[in-house]
Amino acid sequence: MLEERLQVALEIAQRAGEYALHNQKRITSVDEKKRDTDLVTNVDREVQALITQELKSRFPEDTVWGEESDHPLKDFSSTWVIDPIDGTANFMHGIPFFSVSIAYFEHGSPVIGVIFAPHFKESFYACRGKGAFLNGEPTTVSSVENLNRAIFGTGLPHSEDAWKRIESLYASLLPRCQAIRSLGSAALGVAYVACGRMEGYFQADLSFYDIAAGICIAQEAGALIFDLAGNPWSTESHSLLVLSKNLSEESRSFIAKHLASR
Known part of the structure; x- marks a missing residue:
């Protein structure tokens, strides 16, 4: 049944992503959510409705x-979790880094993850125990071991409290790594670690739905996944640290040290 759900999720994610892309210039309403920088458009809601209807018709239970x-x-048992457009700000501004994210949970953990980036026609996906894939090809984390060759992804926090949690890591990591990039889509950031484009991703102040699909994909690709306190990630986590398993112990210890010093 998981394989069937994965194939259906892939089809729906691609259909939803194409819908979002074709309607990017048809934004007719923008509403604020928890804060005035956290926005939702009519297209976000339409994409979620499309995905919801398709999933319910195929898996009514x-x-x-x-x-x-x-x-x-x-x-979080027998539950689909949808982020219809991860990277809404990018979507609104015509920046191509946004994605459709669909995860399926069993017993509290994501066992299927699908992320589709419509601008790039890229489908990242995984099913627990079957490995991670990008457009049908197996993918894995980067082989880079040392910080000076590593690229990290992040999301820049809006709140002062969230900034304080990772300020030390930014200040210490940036001079030692190759680069830190903020894509504006946490789902794509985690997917890029899973396919070896980046060696790590960290972010404070985010929700489970942002990265649920990415968690499954990154795990299957060989990533190490925690919250910023060093605990295993769960749906109760509000932060994320994803690292390639091939980063050296020295590199991982350096990152842990500066997270602990926040």
Whole structure:
């Protein structure tokens, strides 16, 4: 059944991504959510409705929940978690780094992850125990070992508290690594670690739906996944640290040290 769900999720994600891309210039409403920089468009809601309808028609016994749902999610068993457009700010401004993210949970953990980047026609996906893939080809984390050759992804926090949690890591890591990039889509940032384009990704102040699909893909690709306190990631986490397993112990210890000093 997981394989069937994966194939359906891939089809739906691609259809939803193409819909978002074709309607990028048809934004008719923009609403604020928790803060005035956290926005949702009519296209976000339309994409979520499209995905929800398709999943419910194929798997009526499953729960389907999305970022734009008007109720919290408490049950993570036989549950689909949707982020209809991860990177809404990019989407609104015509920046190509946005994605459709679909995850399927069993017993509290994501066991299927699909991320589709419509501008690039790239599908990242995984099913627990079957490995990670990019457009049908197996993918894995980078072989880079040392910080001076590593690129890290991040999301720049809006809140002062979130900034303080990672300020030390930014200040210490940037002079020692090759680069730090902020793509504006946490889902794509995690997917890029999974396919070896970046060696790590870290972010404070984010929600499970942003990176649920990416967690499954990164795990299958051989990434190490924690929150910023060094605990295993869970749906209760509000931060994320994803590292290639091939980074040296010295490199990983350096990162842990500066997270601990926040």
